[in-house]
Amino acid sequence: MSKEIVEFLDLGMQPMANAFLKKNQLLKKEQKYKLTICYNKINYMVSIKNTFSSKKMFNNKYPYRSSMSKSVQKSFLYLTDKIKKKFKPKNILEIGSNDGAFIKYFEKKKVVGIEPCANVEVITKRMGFKTYPKFWNDKTSRMILKRHGKFDLIFSANTLSHIRNLNNVFKNIYKVLNDNGILIIEDPSLLECLKRNTYDQFYNEHIYVFSTVSLNNILKNNNLEIYKIENLEIHGGSLRYYIKKKSNNIKLENSFKKQIKKEINFGLTKVSTYFKFKQRVQISKKKLLNLFIRLKKKENKIIGYGATAKSTTILNYCKINSTLIDYFLDTTPDKQNKFTPGTKIKIKKYKNGVSKDVNYVFLGAWNFKKEILKKEKKFIRNGGKFITHTPMPKIL
Ligand code: SAH
Numbered sequence: 001m002s003k004e005i006v007e008f009l010d011l012g013m014q015p016m017a018n019a020f021l022k023k024n025q026l027l028k029k030e031q032k033y034k035l036t037i038c039y040n041k042i043n044y045m046v047s048i049k050n051t052f053s054s055k056k057m058f059n060n061k062y063p064y065r066s067s068m069s070k071s072v073q074k075s076f077l078y079l080t081d082k083i084k085k086k087f088k089p090k091n092i093l094e095i096g097s098n099d100g101a102f103i104k105y106f107e108k109k110k111v112v113g114i115e116p117c118a119n120v121e122v123i124t125k126r127m128g129f130k131t132y133p134k135f136w137n138d139k140t141s142r143m144i145l146k147r148h149g150k151f152d153l154i155f156s157a158n159t160l161s162h163i164r165n166l167n168n169v170f171k172n173i174y175k176v177l178n179d180n181g182i183l184i185i186e187d188p189s190l191l192e193c194l195k196r197n198t199y200d201q202f203y204n205e206h207i208y209v210f211s212t213v214s215l216n217n218i219l220k221n222n223n224l225e226i227y228k229i230e231n232l233e234i235h236g237g238s239l240r241y242y243i244k245k246k247s248n249n250i251k252l253e254n255s256f257k258k259q260i261k262k263e264i265n266f267g268l269t270k271v272s273t274y275f276k277f278k279q280r281v282q283i284s285k286k287k288l289l290n291l292f293i294r295l296k297k298k299e300n301k302i303i304g305y306g307a308t309a310k311s312t313t314i315l316n317y318c319k320i321n322s323t324l325i326d327y328f329l330d331t332t333p334d335k336q337n338k339f340t341p342g343t344k345i346k347i348k349k350y351k352n353g354v355s356k357d358v359n360y361v362f363l364g365a366w367n368f369k370k371e372i373l374k375k376e377k378k379f380i381r382n383g384g385k386f387i388t389h390t391p392m393p394k395i396l
């Protein structure tokens, strides 16, 4: 490993975060990898050390569905409205279009989606949209350019951070983006991750957690640059980056300069910041496990809510298994009746709220806390309580 890369956090042996197990797989040995988090002292990028091949993670069994979350739907509706009014693009390309949660708000003839997981890609195709079950790479971008020409707007949310070779990603984006075209990226924010101690943003699919300072370094290598930033609450604190070609002389906005300042002031460009984060994560682990053990000793019934990929990191790192959590509730059909990776906790279909015999609910989908607490008013009114791990483990 080169000298500029510093390993700062060891999150232990982990299974693939979305490898939910069928009943007949429970006794089989699961494939695991060491989840180590690294910081690059030169370009400030934070990434995981060991990765799986894209084909192994993104295939026709991918369980994540963007449209399952109201918050995601609302956020995309709001953004697409803004895009139509402000940019009036004549054509739009989305990379990582999943089940069409974003592109469905546009006219069918204006949008093209790239989505490698055929099981979710087909949902968008069935709605009548042009989508390709492909990975974004040299070959796909050549094909897109040939068939569709260049684009006024390219959008990619929670996807580019899943692709190892970022220079290749942006080199190809540059080729299919019009000279005055705009690239919009949304991804979890490293600054928010560090502030909220949400170490569960790290798992095999999230190869990177971007910051403005780090992303801009990679973009600049590829003749692109960020000119505007929006802070979003979605996915536990995200950034929306507005990006242009360097040759396009749109002014850099204050929001961009402000975000860079915030990140530098917090210490995102200093190694010591990451070692402090490591210490907070280790304390968080102890506190969460102790809280579970204390509640369980008093014979409380604890369940989980939202079997997220993120919670795979927490459960495996903190060693919380089916002796502490009875089961998880989840609205995603592909996760139901399966078991959580590594920790083997049963996932049940979410029907009409949390059952009366439950005392505590661990928020796996903490990033949808508002939406969930609103939905579960009755459970709370009857004395039910939620547990969260962020910013430090506590009962809500
Ligand atoms: N954009 C959606 C989905 C995010 S999940 C949203 O924000 O809700 C990440 C998506 O990226 C998955 O659907 C996955 O299949 C897709 N993906 C992963 N690697 C990709 C690649 N190389 N090219 C295009 N899409 C990719």
Ligand code: TMP
Binding pocket: 068, 069, 070, 305, 306, 307, 308, 309, 310, 329, 330, 331, 332, 335, 350, 365, 367, 368, 371, 372, 375
């Ligand atoms: P995410 O954090 O990766 O977006 O995943 C959210 C998961 O939580 C997904 O599996 C759906 C689940 N979920 C519920 O079960 N109920 C809810 O109300 C919400 C918001 C999410």
